[in-house]
Amino acid sequence: xxxxxxxxxxxxxxxxxxxxxxxxxxxxxxxxxxxxxxxxxxxxxxxxxxxxxxxxxxxxxxxxxxxxxxxxxxxxxxxxxxxxxxxxxxxxxxxxxxxxxxxxxxxxxxxxxxxxxxxxxxxxxxxxxxxxxxxxxxxxxxxxxxxxxxxxxxxxxxxxxxxxxxxxxxxxxxxxxxxxxxxxxxxxxxxxxxxxxxxxxxxxxxxxxxxxxxxxxxxxxxxxxxxxxxxxxxxxxxxxxxxxxxxxxxxxxxxxxxxxxxxxxxxxxxxxxxxxxxxxxxxxxxxxxxxxxxxxxxxxxxxxxxxxxxxxxxxxxxxxxxxxxxxxxxxxxxxxxxxxxxxxxxxxxxxxxxxxxxxxxxxxxxxxxxxxxxxxxxxxxxxxxxxxxxxxxxxxxxxxxxxxxxxxxxxxxxxxxxxxxxxxxxxxxxxxxxxxxxxxxxxxxxxxxxxxxxxxxxxxxxxxxxxxxxxxxxxxxxxxxxxxxxxxxxxxxxxxxxxxxxxxxxxxxxxxxxxxxxxxxxxxxxxxxxxxxxxxxxxxxxxxxxxxxxxxxxxxxxxxxxxxxxxxxxxxxxxxxxxxxxxxxxxxxxxxxxxxxxxxxxxxxxxxxxxxxxxxxxxxxxxxxxxxxxxxxxxxxxxxxxxxxxxxxxxxxxxxxxxxxxxxxxxxxxxxxxxxxxxxxxxxxxxxxxxxxxxxxxxxxxx
Numbered sequence: 072x073x074x075x076x077x078x079x080x081x082x083x084x085x086x087x088x089x090x091x092x093x094x095x096x097x098x099x100x101x102x103x104x105x106x107x108x109x110x111x112x113x114x115x116x117x118x119x120x121x122x123x124x125x126x127x128x129x130x131x132x133x134x135x136x137x138x139x140x141x142x143x144x145x146x147x148x149x150x151x152x153x154x155x156x157x158x159x160x161x162x163x164x165x166x167x168x169x170x171x172x173x174x175x176x177x178x179x180x181x182x183x184x185x186x187x188x189x190x191x192x193x194x195x196x197x198x199x200x201x202x203x204x205x206x207x208x209x210x211x212x213x214x215x216x217x218x219x220x221x222x223x224x225x226x227x228x229x230x231x232x233x234x235x236x237x238x239x240x241x242x243x244x245x246x247x248x249x250x251x252x253x254x255x256x257x258x259x260x261x262x263x264x265x266x267x268x269x270x271x272x273x274x275x276x277x278x279x280x281x282x283x284x285x286x287x288x289x290x291x292x293x294x295x296x297x298x299x300x301x302x303x304x305x306x307x308x309x310x311x312x313x314x315x316x317x318x319x320x321x322x323x324x325x326x327x328x329x330x331x332x333x334x335x336x337x338x339x340x341x342x343x344x345x346x347x348x349x350x351x352x353x354x355x356x357x358x359x360x361x362x363x364x365x366x367x368x369x370x371x372x373x374x375x376x377x378x379x380x381x382x383x384x385x386x387x388x389x390x391x392x393x394x395x396x397x398x399x400x401x402x403x404x405x406x407x408x409x410x411x412x413x414x415x416x417x418x419x420x421x422x423x424x425x426x427x428x429x430x431x432x433x434x435x436x437x438x439x440x441x442x443x444x445x446x447x448x449x450x451x452x453x454x455x456x457x458x459x460x461x462x463x464x465x466x467x468x469x470x471x472x473x474x475x476x477x478x479x480x481x482x483x484x485x486x487x488x489x490x491x492x493x494x495x496x497x498x499x500x501x502x503x504x505x506x507x508x509x510x511x512x513x514x515x516x517x518x519x520x521x522x523x524x525x526x527x528x529x530x531x532x533x534x535x536x537x538x539x540x541x542x543x544x545x546x547x548x549x550x551x552x553x554x555x556x557x558x559x560x561x562x563x564x565x566x567x568x569x570x571x572x573x574x575x576x577x578x579x580x581x582x583x584x585x586x587x588x589x590x591x592x593x594x595x596x597x598x599x600x601x602x603x604x605x606x607x608x609x610x611x612x613x614x615x616x617x618x619x620x621x622x623x624x625x626x627x628x629x630x631x632x633x634x635x636x637x638x639x640x641x642x643x644x645x646x647x648x649x650x651x652x653x654x655x656x657x658x659x660x661x662x663x664x665x666x667x668x669x670x671x672x673x674x675x676x677x678x679x680x681x682x683x684x685x686x687x688x689x690x691x692x693x694x695x696x697x698x699x700x701x702x703x704x705x706x707x708x709x710x711x712x713x714x715x716x717x718x719x720x721x722x723x724x725x726x727x728x729x730x731x732x733x734x735x736x737x738x739x740x741x742x743x744x745x746x747x748x749x750x751x752x753x754x755x756x757x758x759x760x761x762x763x764x765x766x767x768x769x770x771x772x773x774x
Contacts, residue, residue: 075296077288081106081281082233089206089288091296100211100298104203106234108191110139113183113203115211120178120306123361125369127178131166133158133185133200135442140190145440145448155439156478161185161197163479165204168250168258171588172216176305183207190442193236198223201250206289212298216588218289219257220282221250224274226266231277237443245270249278253286255589262486265534265577268599275592308370312358315351316370328379329388333421333510334465344371376564383544384552395554398539398605403519403616405527412628413528417520421510426520428528430498430628432674433664453492455502457481457517463509480514484538487572487580488521491533497631497672500530515539518572518580519609526617529624536579537609538572541598545587553598555605569595571602575610630681631674638669640692643720651691651719659684691719695761697752700768705746708738715750715763723761725750732766741765 076090088105095101098114105111121128135158136151137144144151154162165185173181185200201221208215225235225243232239240246245266250258256275263271320343327343330336348367355363382388387395399420408414413428441449457480461468473481484504492500502524504517515538522535542554542565554565566587572580583595624630636644644665645652652663661675661684671688675681695701701717705725712726725748730741742748751768755761 075292077292079284079288081284085234087202087285087288089202089292091206091210091292098207098211099213100207100209102203102206102210102292103188104199104206105189106199107194108189109187109194109196109199110189111185111196111199111203112188113185113200113207115181115183115204115207115213117182117211117213118180120180120304123365124178124306125365127170127173128180129166129170129173130180130182131162131169131185131204132183133161133165133187133197135187135190135196137440137442139187140192140442142442156482157197157439157441159475159478160482161200163475164197164248164250164258164260165201167584168201168219168221169204169208169215169217171257171586172219174214174216174303174305176307177214177303178306179213179303181213187442192443193238194234195223195237195240195443198234198248201248202285202289206292209289209293210297212301214300214303217252218286218293219250219252220285220289221248222278222281222285223248224278226270226274231274233277233281245274247271247274247278249275249282251279251282252589253283254279254591256583256592256595257585257587257589259581259583259595260483262490262580263578264490265574265579267577268596268603271578271581271599272592272596275595279592308366308373312351312355312366313370313373315354316347316367317374319347319350320371320374324374324378325382328375329382340371340375344368347371379564380544380546383554384546384550387552389554395552396601396605398555398608401609401612403523403612405523405617410627412625413524413526413530415520415523415527416507417516417523419512419516419519421508422512422516423507423509424513424516424520425505425507426517426524427503427505428521428524428530429501429503430528430530430624431501432499432629432631432662433672434662435499435501453485453489453500453502455481455485455488455504455517455521457484457504457506457514459506459509459513463506463513480517483514483570483572483580483582484517484521487518487538488525488532488536490579491522491536491574492525493531493533496530497633498530498629500525512540515570515572519613522613523617526620527625528628529621531620534574534576535610535613536572536574537606537613538570538580539602539605539609540568540570541602541605542569543567543590543594543598551594553594553601555601567598569598569602571599571606573603573606575607629674629676630678631672632681632685634671634673634685634688636669636671636688636692637694638667640694640720641665641667641669643718644671644688644691646691646719655684655687655691659687663688693718695721695723695752695755697755700749700751700771702747702749703763705742705744705748708742708744710738713738713742713748715748717750717752717761717763721761723750723752723763725763725765729753729762729764729766732770 074092078088081087091102095114101114183204187196198221205218209218224247225232226245227242244264247261327339330339402418404416407416411427412430415426437451437454502521506513518538544552568584570582659680664672673684703715703717705713706716707714714722715725716722749768750763753764
C-alpha cells in the first residue's frame with residue numbers, strides 16, 4: 072500500500088501532517104499524525120458483536136513509550152507497565168468525542184490504539200492522539216460518522232494560541248482541549264485561572280476554525296486512501312416487540328417516570344417492565360427467553376428515555392419534581408471528623424461527598440514519570456483522589472482500585488480546585504473525596520467538598536470554588552431545552568452533561584460530555600451562563616457554612632516554617648556524615664529539607680517542636696556578629712592562644728592577651744581542649760577571621 076499524506080497549516084508558522092499507508096497496514100484503518108517532531112500512531116480494528124450485547128463496546132487506548140523521547144522508563148523494571156494517569160486521561164478525552172459518532176444499535180467491538188512514537192518535548196501528544204484516532208476511523212471501513220478535529224487552546228499574555236508548546240502553557244491562563252465537527256462542539260475539557268464565560272466562548276470559536284481545517288484534511292485523505300464504508304449490522308429492538316411494549320406501558324409510563332426519589336422510581340420502573348414482559352411473552356413464542364429478556368430491557372429503556380424526554384420538553388418537568396432551573400436541596404458541614412486536618416460533608420439531594428484534606432511536606436508530593444520533562448520526572452503538590460464505592464449506589468460489585476472513571480472525576484475536581492491554592496503555600500496537600508451516596512453530580516460535589524475541607528484545614532485559598540452541571544434535552548422537531556443540575560435519571564435520558572466549576576470571579580474547570588454528534592457553540596455559551604447562576608447559589612451555601620479559611624491551621628496539622636541560611640553554611644547544618652541535621656531531627660522529631668539555595672524547610676508535629684528545631688538550625692548556621700557573646704568549645708590550644716568553636720563549623724581566635732583582665736602566663740592556666748568558655752566577638756576582618764575576647768565577655772556579664 073502506497074503512502075498517502077496531507078500537510079496543512081496549523082497556524083502561520085507550523086504545519087500538521089496526517090499520513091497513512093506506511094505503518095500498521097493490516098488494521099482496518101491507521102495513520103500517523105505529526106506536529107513538529109512529535110508523532111502519534113493510531114490503528115483501528117473491529118470484531119463482531121458479542122452475543123447478548125446491549126451497548127457499543129468502543130475501547131480507546133493510548134500509550135507513551137519512553138523510547139519515543141530517547142529515555143528509559145523510571146523505576147526498577149525497564150518496561151512500560153499499566154497505563155499512567157495521564158495515559159488514562161488521554162484515553163478518556165479521546166473516547167468521548169468519538170463515541171457519539173457511531174449509529175444507534177451498532178454493537179460491534181471497536182478498538183483504537185494510539186501510540187506515541189516520537190516526542191520532541193515541545194508539542195503535547197494528547198490532542199494529536201485525538202486527531203489520529205479520528206483519522207484512523209475515517210480511513211477505515213467502519214461506520215464512523217466523522218471526522219472530528221481536536222486542538223488545545225491557551226491564552227498567553229492576553230492572546231489565544233493554538234496547540235501551545237509546553238513552555239508556552241506554563242504562562243497560559245486557559246487550558247482548553249476542544250473537539251468537534253465544523254461549527255459543532257462535541258467535547259471540551261480543561262481548566263482556567265478564573266476566566267469569564269465570554270473568554271471561554273471566544274477560545275472555543277477560535278478552536279473551531281482550526282477544527283474545520285483538520286476535518287477537511289482528514290476527508291481529503293480518506294478520499295485518496297480510505298476504504299469504502301461497509302453496511303453495519305444494527306441490533307435494534309424488533310418493531311413488533313417495541314409496539315407491544317409501548318401499547319402495554321403507555322398508560323402508566325409517565326407516572327412511573329416521574330416518581331420522586333431514585334429508589335422508589337427504580338422499583339416502579341422494574342415492576343412495570345416485569346408486568347409488560349409477563350403480558351406480552353405469549354405473543355413472541357419464537358424468541359428464546361434470553362433474547363426476549365434482552366430485547367424487552369432495551370425496548371423498555373428506550374420507552375423510559377422517550378417518555379421522560381417528552382415530559383421534560385412539554386411540561387418542563389424533572390423526574391424528581393424540580394423545575395428546569397431548580398437545584399436540589401443543599402447542605403454543607405465542616406469539621407465532621409475529629410483527627411484529620413480538614414474535613415467536610417457536602418450534600419446535594421441524594422448525592423453526598425465526604426472530603427478529607429491532609430497537609431504534608433515536600434516528601435509527600437506525588438512524583439510521576441513525565442516523558443515531556445527534561446528530567447523525565449514531575450511532581451504534584453496538590454492532588455485530589457476520588458473514590459466511588461459500590462454502596463454509594465446501593466449495589467454490590469467487585470472491590471478494586473480506582474478505574475478510569477474515578478481517575479477522570481478526580482482529575483476534573485483536582486484541576487478545578489488547584490487554581491485557587493496559593494503557589495507559595497509551603498505544604499503539600501492531598502484531598503480525598505469519598506462518595507457516600509450518588510444520584511448524579513458526584514464530581515461536582517467533590518469540588519464543593521474539597522473547597523470546604525481546605526478552608527476547614529486553614530489553607531488560605533484565593534476564593535471558594537463550586538461546581539455544577541447543565542443538561543440538555545432535544546426533541547425530534549429540533550427543540551432544545553437546557554436544564555440545571557442533573558440527577559442520575561437526567562444523565563441517562565439526556566443529551567449532555569456540561570460541568571463547570573469556578574469562583575464568583577470566573578471559571579476554574581470544565582468538562583463536556585455529549586451523546587449527540589455535536590451542538591452549536593452558542594448553545595454551550597448559554598449553558599455556561601445558566602451554570603454561573605446556579606454556581607453562585609451554591610457558593611452562598613458554602614459561605615454560610617464557612618465564610619473564609621480558618622485564620623490558623625488545624626491544630627492537628629503539622630507546622631512548617633521556611634528559614635533562609637547562607638548557602639555556605641549548608642555543610643555546617645548537615646555536619647560530617649549528616650551528624651548535625653540527624654541530631655536535630657532525632658531530638659525534635661522535625662523533618663528538615665535543605666535546598667541548594669539555602670532555603671531550609673522545617674516541618675514538625677506542633678509549634679513547640681517547630682521552634683526547637685528552628686533554633687537548632689539557626690544555631691548551626693548563624694553568622695557571627697561583632698559584639699555578640701557566645702558560649703563556645705575550645706578545639707585546640709596554641710602558645711599564643713586558643714581556637715574556640717562558637718557555632719558549628721565557625722571558629723575564632725581567643726588570644727592569650729584577651730583571656731583575662733590580668734597577665735596570663737600560659738593558655739592552659741585558663742582553659743584546656745574540650746572546655747566550654749564564654750567569649751565575645753571583638754572583630755571580624757575582611758577575610759572572615761574572627762577575634763574573640765574572654766575578658767570582654769566577663770566584663771559585660773559582670774563576672
